[in-house]
Amino acid sequence: MFVYTIKRLAVAIPTFIAVLLITFTLTVLSPFDPVAMMMTQFEGTLDTLAREEVIERIRDQYGLNDSYWVQFSRWIGRLVQGDLGISINGQRDVLRMIVKTFPISFQLGLAGAVVTTILGIPLGCIAALRQNTWLDYTIVGGTLGFRTVPVFVLAPLLLVLFVLVLDIMRVPRGWDGLFQSKVILPVFILALGPLPVVVRQTRAAVLEVFSMDYVRTAKMKGLEMWRIILRHILRNALIPVVTTLGFIAEGLIVGSIFLDSIFAIPGFGGVAEAGFRGFDYPVIMGVTMVSAIMIILTNLIVDLVYPFLDPRIKIE
Amino acid sequence: MSESSETVSNESLREELAGESALQTRSLWKDAVGRLLRNRLSVIGLIITLFLLVGALFGPYIAPYSYTEQDLLNVAKMPSPDHWLGTDEIGRDLFSRVLWGARTATLVAIFTTFISVIIGVVVGAIAGYGGPLADNITGRIIDIVMSVPGLLLAALIAVSIKEPVVTWAENIYDTTGFPLFADTTWLDLLVVFGGLAFVSWPGYARLIRGQIFSLREEQYIEAAKSVGVSELKIALRHLLPNAIGPVIVTLTFSFSSAMVLESSLSYLGIGVQPPQASWGNMIASNIGSWSYRPWLVAVPALTLAIVTLGINFLGDGLNDALNPRSKRSI
Numbered sequence: 001m002f003v004y005t006i007k008r009l010a011v012a013i014p015t016f017i018a019v020l021l022i023t024f025t026l027t028v029l030s031p032f033d034p035v036a037m038m039m040t041q042f043e044g045t046l047d048t049l050a051r052e053e054v055i056e057r058i059r060d061q062y063g064l065n066d067s068y069w070v071q072f073s074r075w076i077g078r079l080v081q082g083d084l085g086i087s088i089n090g091q092r093d094v095l096r097m098i099v100k101t102f103p104i105s106f107q108l109g110l111a112g113a114v115v116t117t118i119l120g121i122p123l124g125c126i127a128a129l130r131q132n133t134w135l136d137y138t139i140v141g142g143t144l145g146f147r148t149v150p151v152f153v154l155a156p157l158l159l160v161l162f163v164l165v166l167d168i169m170r171v172p173r174g175w176d177g178l179f180q181s182k183v184i185l186p187v188f189i190l191a192l193g194p195l196p197v198v199v200r201q202t203r204a205a206v207l208e209v210f211s212m213d214y215v216r217t218a219k220m221k222g223l224e225m226w227r228i229i230l231r232h233i234l235r236n237a238l239i240p241v242v243t244t245l246g247f248i249a250e251g252l253i254v255g256s257i258f259l260d261s262i263f264a265i266p267g268f269g270g271v272a273e274a275g276f277r278g279f280d281y282p283v284i285m286g287v288t289m290v291s292a293i294m295i296i297l298t299n300l301i302v303d304l305v306y307p308f309l310d311p312r313i314k315i316e
Numbered sequence: 317m318s319e320s321s322e323t324v325s326n327e328s329l330r331e332e333l334a335g336e337s338a339l340q341t342r343s344l345w346k347d348a349v350g351r352l353l354r355n356r357l358s359v360i361g362l363i364i365t366l367f368l369l370v371g372a373l374f375g376p377y378i379a380p381y382s383y384t385e386q387d388l389l390n391v392a393k394m395p396s397p398d399h400w401l402g403t404d405e406i407g408r409d410l411f412s413r414v415l416w417g418a419r420t421a422t423l424v425a426i427f428t429t430f431i432s433v434i435i436g437v438v439v440g441a442i443a444g445y446g447g448p449l450a451d452n453i454t455g456r457i458i459d460i461v462m463s464v465p466g467l468l469l470a471a472l473i474a475v476s477i478k479e480p481v482v483t484w485a486e487n488i489y490d491t492t493g494f495p496l497f498a499d500t501t502w503l504d505l506l507v508v509f510g511g512l513a514f515v516s517w518p519g520y521a522r523l524i525r526g527q528i529f530s531l532r533e534e535q536y537i538e539a540a541k542s543v544g545v546s547e548l549k550i551a552l553r554h555l556l557p558n559a560i561g562p563v564i565v566t567l568t569f570s571f572s573s574a575m576v577l578e579s580s581l582s583y584l585g586i587g588v589q590p591p592q593a594s595w596g597n598m599i600a601s602n603i604g605s606w607s608y609r610p611w612l613v614a615v616p617a618l619t620l621a622i623v624t625l626g627i628n629f630l631g632d633g634l635n636d637a638l639n640p641r642s643k644r645s646i
Contacts, residue, residue, distance in 0.1 A: 011459075018460040026476040141357055144632060145625045150576050152583050152596075153617040156603055160610045171607065250465045257467070258583070262603060276471050276584045288472055292464045299463075 005304060012300045019292045020079075024072055027281045084289075085282035087275075094286040097271050102290070105260070105268035107178045109252040112190035116248060120195050121241065124202025125229065131207065140203065143196040151258040154189050159262075173264040186263045194251035197244045205237035212236075239310045242302055249298040253291050351637040358633020364626025372422035375415035383416040383593045384408065392609055401615050405602065410612070414619050416593035421623070424508055424578040424588075425571045431513035433567070436520020443521065444528030445547075451525070458518040466515040467580055474511035474586045481507055501592055508587045512577050516570055523566055527559040534558075561638035568631035572624045579620055595620045 059065050063074060078085070084094035120143075127139040162169050162185065172182035209215060210233065218228045256269030268287070275283030352358050371378070380400075381387075386407040387399070395402040401410040443454040461469070481503050488494065531537060531554070540550050581587030582596030590597055595616040602612035 015456075015460050015463050018456075019464055022460070022464075023472065026472055137357070141629065141632070144628055145621075149621045149624055150580055152580070152599055152603070153621050156599065156606045156610075156613040157617050157621065159606055160614055163607065164610055254465050254467045258580075272468070273584060276475065276586055279475060284472060284475065288464060288468050291468055295465065296463050 004307070008300055008303050012296050016292060016296055019296075020076070020289065021072075023285050023288050024075060027285055028068055028071060079289075084286040087283050088280045089274075089278040094282045097283070098268065098286055098290055101266055101268045101271050104175055104266060105256050108183070108187060108190060108256065108259075108265070108267065109249075111178060111183070111187045112252050112255070113194075113245075113248050115187055115191035116194050116198055117241075119191065120198030121202050121234075121238070123195075124199040125206055125234070125237075127199065128203045128206035128210065129229075136203075139199065140196075143199045151189055151193065151255045152262065154192065155186075155259060155262045158185065158189065175265045175267070182263075186259050186265065190252055190255045190259060193255050194244070194248040197247045197251075198241060201241050201244050202237060205240045206233055209233050209236045239306075242306060242309060245302050246295060246299045249295050253294060348634075348637040352633050355633045355636060357629045358637070361626045361629030361631075361633060364622060365630050368418055368422060368623050368626070371415050371418040375419050379409075379412035379415045381409040381412040383413050384591050385412075392612070394611065402611050404598075404612055405605070405609070410615050413593040413598060414595070414615060417595040417598060417616060417619070418623075420505070420588055420592065420594045421575045421578055421620075424505060424512065425574040427505075427509045428512040428516060428574040428578075429567060429571050431509060432516035432570070433520055433563075435513065435517040437524055439517065439521040440524025440528065443525040444532075454521065454525075458521055461515065461518050467577060470511035470515045470577055471581060471584060471586050472511075473514050474507050474581055477510055478507050478586075481510075501589075504588050504592065508578055508581055511581065512574055515577075516574065519566060519570060520563075523562060524559065527562060528555065531555050531558055564638060565631055565635045568627060568634055572627035572631070575627075576620070576624055 063071060066074075082095055084098070086092065087094055087097065123139050123143065127136045130136050159171070163171055169181075169185070172185050174182070176182070215228060215232055218232050223231075253269070256265075256267055257272045258269065259265065260267040260270030261273050268290070271283060272287040272291075274280070275287055352362070387403060387409070388407050390396075390399065390403050391407040392405050393399060393403045399409050399411065401414065404410055404413070439454050439458075443451045446454075485503055537550060537554055540554055545553075578587055579594060579596030579599070582589075582594040583600040585597070585600065588594035588597060590601065598616040599613055599620075602609065606613045
């Protein structure tokens with residue numbers, strides 16, 4: 001087990017370093033000048049000479065005049081100390097911005113993952129048990145639809161439907177903790193994104209287990225159907241569903257980028273969106289790295305947990 | 317006596333074979349089309365896709381107004397006979413803009429799919445034929461690209477290459493004076509292509525590599541090898557036709573996801589810039605007013621939702637049609 005863990009880590013860490021390198025290279029290669037953008041707010045207040053000097057001072061302050069490898073090593077050094085830099089728009093500490101907003105998004109994401117599982121596993125089960133009937137097609141086709149319909153399409157459409165057409169809720173805005181009714185719609189929208197992956201995986205797994213000898217034996221013993229499903233099928237079918245966790249994590253992160261501003265949730269995704277809209281490099285880099293860490297970690301955990309769930313998988 | 321019975325059985329065998337070959341004239345493709353048209357959802361998907369393509373090709377001729385034309389007497393009006401889907405916050409005809417948006421989305425999807433298929437096939441072939449080391453290296457690169465959420469990476473690339481691309485075009489214009497480079501609107505599209513292609517190719521590379529590895533074990537490939545057919549010929553004559561089914565299915569799905577990614581980038585203000593029409597930036601510029609001008613958000617949003625749904629249904633139908641063995645057991 002120890003060797004296996006080390007091996008998985010040996011794959012995960014270089015992947016992360018490569019992500020760092022890509023992120024950094026992309027932002028450095030771009031001659032887009034954040035300082036010039038910053039200067040637009042002082043437009044007209046500085047004369048040309050002072051302006052040049054101020055720009056040069058700011059460039060030095062951010063170390064933008066150094067060579068690529070100097071900047072990269074300095075950046076890595078700062079990262080190790082937990083310094084993600086200071087945002088260009090608003091001069092705020094990027095790590096603080098992320099640390100402050102991350103717990104909110106994490107709670108929302110966790111709730112979304114729970115809803116996805118609670119909805120996805122029974123739906124996948126039903127689809128498999130009623131294979132090739134209209135119910136199967138409806139479940140698979142219906143959830144497939146949400147696979148690519150993005151959050152920024154779904155959210156306004158559902159808002160219009162629930163608030164304006166059906167008039168059954170007030171506009172859900174803001175964040176007062178997880179156990180509030182205004183959280184229902186955002187969590188539901190988040191959960192719909194990764195739902196089809198869970199449904200399909202469950203359906204395929206149940207179909208496979210269904211043809212196993214022990215299920216046939218249980219049937220022949222005269223066991224009731226629900227007992228067979230709970231005791232024999234689900235137990236074995238749920239193992240492969242664990243592998244979808246990586247997809248779920250990615251779906252939740254991307255979903256929150258759009259969700260946060262629509263529902264005025266002060267979350268991680270909102271920070272990312274503002275970063276992109278403002279070409280705020282330190283923020284964009286911080287957000288990309290944290291997302292990559294989350295996904296790499298999730299996949300690592302899946303890899304490490306899987307042998308315990310399925311002893312047939314040999315630990316090398 | 318015994319001889320005649322043998323001829324009879326030979327005769328009947330021949331007849332049987334002839335009957336079989338008559339059956340086989342129903343080719344794989346004809347069969348696939350039949351299966352596709354029998355599936356109701358995929359027919360709906362096909363119709364929606366055709367509508368999209370017609371809208372993208374002939375949109376500018378169908379559209380009653382230009383995408384920038386403002387009707388300042390009718391700003392933010394509900395749908396009416398003059399403006400079928402209403403007008404937006406600065407008086408532009410929504411129906412026309414949705415049609416122009418279809419053109420943007422289709423253009424991006426076609427180019428992105430095209431570029432990423434080429435990269436994916438090349439990388440996949442290197443992984444499949446280049447030996448274990450090449451396979452390992454390409455595999456690691458794919459893992460790295462896939463460990464960052466596609467949208468974030470595409471956005472990061474688009475943000476980073478935007479300025480260099482614009483300066484590059486300006487330089488070309490300065491030296492050559494070529495009128496094409498004076499207009500920078502299409503550069504936005506170029507930036508989007510680049511970002512999207514970079515995040516979409518790993519899917520194809522994995523698919524092609526998998527196909528090469530699994531088909532290589534097939535007996536007909538082994539048979540071809542043993543009679544001395546060259547690797548290249550095997551790849552073109554045997555591998556390619558057998559791998560084309562899964563590739564077409566993946567093409568369909570990635571077509572719709574490229575559209576969604578383009579809209580997402582444009583929604584974030586990175587992709588296609590206003591006044592160019594993209595469903596993403598149309599949603600973005602009106603999302604704040606959804607509660608009192610709902611149609612301005614609902615029209616582009618519904619269009620995007622219906623189109624992606626339709627293409628996905630088509631992809632699902634193609635999957636069943638081109639993979640007769642799977643028979644929906646996924």
